[in-house]
Amino acid sequence: MYDLIVVGGGPAGLAAALSAYENGCEKILIVERDLELGGILNQCIHNGFGLHYFKEELTGPEYAERFIDQLKNTSIEVMLDTIVLEITEDKQVHTMSKENGYQLLQSKAIVLAMGCRERTRGAIQMPGSRPAGILTAGAAQRYVNIEGYMVGKKVVILGSGDIGLIMARRMVLEGAEVLACIELMPYSGGLTRNIVQCLDDFNIPLYLSHTITDVTGKDRLESITMAKVDDKRKPIPGTEQVIDCDTLLLSVGLIPENELSRNVGIQMDQQTRGAMVYENMETSISGIFACGNVLHVHDLVDYVSAESSLAGKAAAEYVQQQNNIAEKDFLTINNGQGISYILPQKIRKENVDKKVDLYYRVNQVYDTCIVSIQHQGEELAKFKRKNLAPGEMETIPLRKKLLDKVDIKELDIVVREA
Amino acid sequence: MYDIIIIGAGIIGTSVAYELAKYQLNICVLEAENDVSVGTTKANSAILHAGYDPKTGSLNAKLNVEGSILAKELCEKLDVPRKQIGSLVIAFSKEDLSTLEALYERGKQNGVADLQLLTAEETLEMEPHLNSEIFGALYAPTAAxxxxxxxxxxxxxxxxxxxxxxxxxxxxLDIQEENDFFSVITEKGSFKTKQVINAAGIHAEEIHRLVAPPTFKTIPCRGEYYLLDLEEGETVNHVIFQCPTKAGKGILISPTTHGNIIVGPNAENIAPELINTGADIANTSMGLEQVAKGARLSVPTINLSNSIRNFSGIRANTDREEFVIEKVIDDFYDIAGINSPGLTAAPAIARYLVDLMAEDGLVLTEKETFIDERTRVHFNDASIEEKQKIIKENPDYGRIICRCENITEGDIRQSLRQTLPASSVDGVKRRTIAGMGRCQGGFCGPRVVEIIADELNIAPTEVDLDKLGSRILTGITKEVN
Incomplete structure (x- = not known):
């Protein structure tokens, strides 16, 4: 019997396990499907990790190493090369591996930290033929950084998500020619610093409001056709340009990987595509917590670590029965005007110490704006923000004071131009 | 010297090979590509039609109904996923209802069992997501x-x-008629045979022309599809057809054997020059738009944004109304123009051809032993105890490679060792469904490449995505270099 089983040994799982341990949880197991801990950080060999969390600039593997090193001084157990096939409401965990076969493990609490996967060509309905040479940026990153293989010589990137931008630079450094980065929206989906450091610094053109309208090639990709789109995102006839290339990397979004969560019946959020969670990252099933990219897609691992520490602490408290929180009243946080998602979605006042950090994304670009916490149209708090974009996750504090002020069941978060 | 060479290893070539394998004959199947079923067979609606569609008395009607029964037996015997979920042809108007009545009568005369005309209420009870404005449906429980x-x-x-x-x-590339045999010349060699069966699908006319002037003209016709995520599996429970009209056969929505939802196809004749250029099986925004529009007529709420893959296939249509199954010259037979319901009819087509050849004098002496069964390891369907046992015997089954579909290393290695083994990533995918799920090989692709390289004893840079030469990797990185 374990106190806590953490599903996934990437940044989220590591931080959650360590935090649970620090908060008094004793028998902890991390189940990781890969051959080593660290998750996707292992293939992120560029730097820029840890600026917020460690106040220094680390590479992905270095960032992971900080956590893995801490594990060594704990009694936290790790099972590598092991998949979790199923979890149950009463916290049974079905695992499978070469070494141990099929096992049923019992735990008191579970933290879900499975991460996310990439959206594929099938999800974006791209016309054209289907030759080799079209792959997701993350798969390409694995081939190049982990396996040591090149995936192409003349490269086009579709989508300006961070992995695509990072891979644009990586491919150039490996001697490939990167001809274009094509983005459907009128703004980039990635971090500004990545646009500057990965595209601008390497003279790679970024085509905003463009899409791919055709792909040719029988066995290997030969060319793509790019066209400008109108404000309804439909290609504008006459703007087509053919780009000869042998490789197309897709960076068109990430989706939390929630098969286990869905199968056990956890309530999901349509917007984040992750679980609905309370203020302490607990899901609709008490004793099951979620954190990291399985909950919502983050831009920075630093935030994953912070969020996962919360989840780990809450799991430890749950195991020690310090708070039986399931039955308490909660209030709901709603996405108002300008907000594409906000998290946590539900808050149990009694559980809030001083404040809850609300993480949100806006659904359009704002230069200067007011993010406001409202109750039935009445503004309870407001925050001035600059340069908000859908590609960057933002945060505002929701203070205990405010929660205590009135008897409220719902709050709306609204953005307006300042 | 072979007794018979079969050209083409699609559903027709393999059906004929299976049928003829029962007899004491020396047979070879020559396939242009690196696997079975890589032409029309792999990209179609995957439906075993009940048989109410073809005109009563036609060859197609006979072969469809017979084929439907044979296919059921074969799938059970040879361990092929088949689900008899039944089909509904939906009427959207009063005129459509009279078409359905005609189809019902035709089906009865063709010998299709258990056909039923349903009211709108009855239909909506079976399929709650259908357009509520429908007028009724023709239900064919034998469709699968x-x-x-x-x-x-x-x-x-x-x-x-x-x-x-x-x-x-x-x-x-060529077929030369010698005195009493043919020399079939390929890119790699020359093979002597007494008889030839042309089952080259979309290329059947080209093969035919190597020995005789054409007797039919190929009119390749593209159909485009969406494949939806398992999450959308509840969209419909039966094969949903639209009532055929002058405008065409409409767009179908159907569960697949694996629980995904398939949506399509439109019909667009394409230039024969496009065949084998990659552009032939490309998707087009217009085609996908047509499919989407048609699908929303049957199921207005269908969630096409949860698509995991688009693909298209080519129907081997000809200028003839029926399948072409005939002798071209002595000892040379065509099986051409096998469009819908060709997949269903295939086993019956094979028998029909064998009968034809026997009439022409082919001596059919049954083999003393004919192994008429086949089983695969179904790790995913096994109980926990069975899984524990399988992993104990072969630990490779304990490691999941494809996370979306829970396909193990054991499954993948098996697909590279089986009787007709995979030789590419897509070959593995077809045999194991690794990479067919929602991440479309994003995670497992690199792992599958590694396993293929290991099993075939080649470098990862030599591994193909699909057809021969469709390399995934272009070299090694600087650091490795």
Whole structure:
């Protein structure tokens, strides 16, 4: 019997396990499907990790190493090369591996930290033929950084998500020619610093409001056709340009990987595509917590670590029965005007110490704006923000004071131009 | 010297190979590509039609109804996924209802069992997500869905176990008539045979022309599809057809044997020059738009944004109304123009051809032993105890490679060792469904490449995505270099 089983040994799982341990949880197991801990950080060999969390600039593997090193001084157990096939409401965990076969493990609490996967060509309905040479940026990153293989010589990137931008630079450094980065929206989906450091610094053109309208090639990709789109995102006839290339990397979004969560019946959020969670990252099933990219897609691992520490602490408290929180009243946080998602979605006042950090994304670009916490149209708090974009996750504090002020069941978060 | 060479290893070539493998004959299948079922067989609606569609008294009607029954037996015997989920043809108007009545009568005369005309209420009770404005439906409980490439693979493997040779990457370039045999010349060699069966699908006319002036004209017709995520699996429970009108056969929505939802196809004749350029099986925004529009007529709420893959296939249409199954010259037979319901009819087509050849004098002496069964390891369907046992015997089954579909290393290695083994990533995908799920190989692709390289004893840079030469990797990185 374990106190806590953490599903996934990437940044989220590591931080959650360590935090649970620090908060008094004793028998902890991390189940990781890969051959080593660290998750996707292992293939992120560029730097820029840890600026917020460690106040220094680390590479992905270095960032992971900080956590893995801490594990060594704990009694936290790790099972590598092991998949979790199923979890149950009463916290049974079905695992499978070469070494141990099929096992049923019992735990008191579970933290879900499975991460996310990439959206594929099938999800974006791209016309054209289907030759080799079209792959997701993350798969390409694995081939190049982990396996040591090149995936192409003349490269086009579709989508300006961070992995695509990072891979644009990586491919150039490996001697490939990167001809274009094509983005459907009128703004980039990635971090500004990545646009500057990965595209601008390497003279790679970024085509905003463009899409791919055709792909040719029988066995290997030969060319793509790019066209400008109108404000309804439909290609504008006459703007087509053919780009000869042998490789197309897709960076068109990430989706939390929630098969286990869905199968056990956890309530999901349509917007984040992750679980609905309370203020302490607990899901609709008490004793099951979620954190990291399985909950919502983050831009920075630093935030994953912070969020996962919360989840780990809450799991430890749950195991020690310090708070039986399931039955308490909660209030709901709603996405108002300008907000594409906000998290946590539900808050149990009694559980809030001083404040809850609300993480949100806006659904359009704002230069200067007011993010406001409202109750039935009445503004309870407001925050001035600059340069908000859908590609960057933002945060505002929701203070205990405010929660205590009135008897409220719902709050709306609204953005307006300042 | 072979007794018979079959050109093409699609569902027709493999069906014929299976049927002829029962007899004491020396047979070889020559396939232009690197696997079975890589042409029309792998990209179609995957439906075993009940048989109310073809005109009563036609060859197609006879072969469809017979084929439907044979396919059921074969799938059970040879371990091929098949689900008899029944089909509904939906009427959207009063005129459509009279078309359905005609189809019902035709079906009865064709010998289709258990057909039923349903009211709108009855239909909506069976399929709550259908357009509520429908007028009724024709229900055919004998219609089924099948895994088409596994069907061809099963027939091919059974043929091979019973002595039929398969040669891949052998595109036929010429056929020379000698005194009493043919020399079939491919990219790689020349093969002597007494008889030839042309089952070259979309290329059947080209093969025909190597020995005789054309008797039919190929009119390749593209159909485009969406494949939806397992999450959308509840969209419909039956094969949903639209009532055929002058405008065409409409767009179908159907569960697949694996629980995804398939949506399509439109119909667009394409230039024959496009065949084998990659552009032939490309998707187009117009085609996908047509499919989407048609699908929303049947199920207005269908969630096409949860698509995991688009693809398209080519119907081997000809200028003839019926299948072309006939002798061209002595000892040379065509099976051409096999469009819908060709997948269903395939086993019956094979028998029909064998009868035809026997009439022409082919001596059919049954083999003393004919192995008429095939089983695969179904790790995913096994109980926990069975899984524990399988992993104990072969630990490779304990490691999941494809996370979306829970396909293990054991499954993948098996697909590279089986009777007709995979030789590419897509070959593995067709045999195991690794990479067919929602991440479309994003996670497992690199791992599958590694396993293929290991099993075939080649470098990862030599591993193909699909057809021969469709390399995934272009070299090694600087650091490795």
């Amino acid at each position: 869905v099948v895994n088409p490439w596994e069907f061809a693979l099963a027939l091919g493997e059974t043929a091979k176990i019973n002595g039929v040779e398969f040669k891949f990457n052998q595109r036929v």
